[in-house]
Amino acid sequence: MPGLVHVVDDDVSFRTAIARRLKLAGYEVATYPSAQQLLDSLPNNARPGCILLDVRIPGLSGPELQSRLIELGSTLPIVFLTGYADTPTTVQAIKAGAEDFLTKPVSSERLIDAIERAMARHESARSERSRLDSRRALVATLTARERQVFGLIVRGKINKQIAHELGTTERTVKAHRHQVMEKMRVHSLAELVSIAERLGVLDANGSSRS
Numbered sequence: 540m541p542g543l544v545h546v547v548d549d550d551v552s553f554r555t556a557i558a559r560r561l562k563l564a565g566y567e568v569a570t571y572p573s574a575q576q577l578l579d580s581l582p583n584n585a586r587p588g589c590i591l592l593d594v595r596i597p598g599l600s601g602p603e604l605q606s607r608l609i610e611l612g613s614t615l616p617i618v619f620l621t622g623y624a625d626t627p628t629t630v631q632a633i634k635a636g637a638e639d640f641l642t643k644p645v646s647s648e649r650l651i652d653a654i655e656r657a658m659a660r661h662e663s664a665r666s667e668r669s670r671l672d673s674r675r676a677l678v679a680t681l682t683a684r685e686r687q688v689f690g691l692i693v694r695g696k697i698n699k700q701i702a703h704e705l706g707t708t709e710r711t712v713k714a715h716r717h718q719v720m721e722k723m724r725v726h727s728l729a730e731l732v733s734i735a736e737r738l739g740v741l742d743a744n745g746s747s748r749s
Contacts, residue, residue: 542587542658543567547577547604548620549596553643557591557650564651574599578607584614584665589638589657594621605637614664616657620645674734680722688715692728693735 544566548554551572558568571577575598582588590608594601605617616638638657641649681689684705691701698712705712725731734740 541565541567542589542661543569543582544654545577545582545588545590545615546570547574547590547596547601548593549573550593560647560650561654564647564654566654573597574601574604574607577604578611581611581613582615584612587658587662587665589616589618589654589661591618591620591654594619595623614661614668616661618653618657671737674723674738677723678738681719685715685719685722688712689719689723689731689735690740692716692719693732693740 544561546554546557546561546568548557548570549572554570554572558570561568569582574592574596577590578599582590592601592604599607601619601621608615608617618638619640620643621640622643638660639653641653678686678689687705688701691704696704698709698716701716702709702712720726720731723731723734725734
């Protein structure tokens, strides 16, 4: 799977060696001697990629950079590299969403395997975001009343209850319901509820959010 690997390590010889290995494997590579340099040219989430990040680098550390990237909304997966096994740091990084934690020296096979998994996860996340953006665009085509009906439908309200709540007739609600299903491009209530959950229209208790 092609993609761009961002290598962050203060050791110039290591950066050079890793870049050579990754380019031979077919990846594009960008290298940075410090975490700040990567932040200064914040990588784009819109293309397949990942970050290969040394834990102990001068200035902003690897885990600190991870936290900053999360705050900035970056979704690029991070594969950590370390010369020292440190269980607490490893656990913290993995809990924060790191893809893997590799100890130097790392074999080409293990390195490429970790990067391939990171790239695959990023591509999957990008695809899901694209689907959600498409669903949001469909929701945006609903009229104000259709949105109200949408919110009540996914809470399990039947036409009679919706009509009572909105002060209208069942026939009108039925027409709105049909329009909602048509505009959202779904064929069942289950599909509509699934979309509502993914878009955050429904909370964990099945209540509609305004």
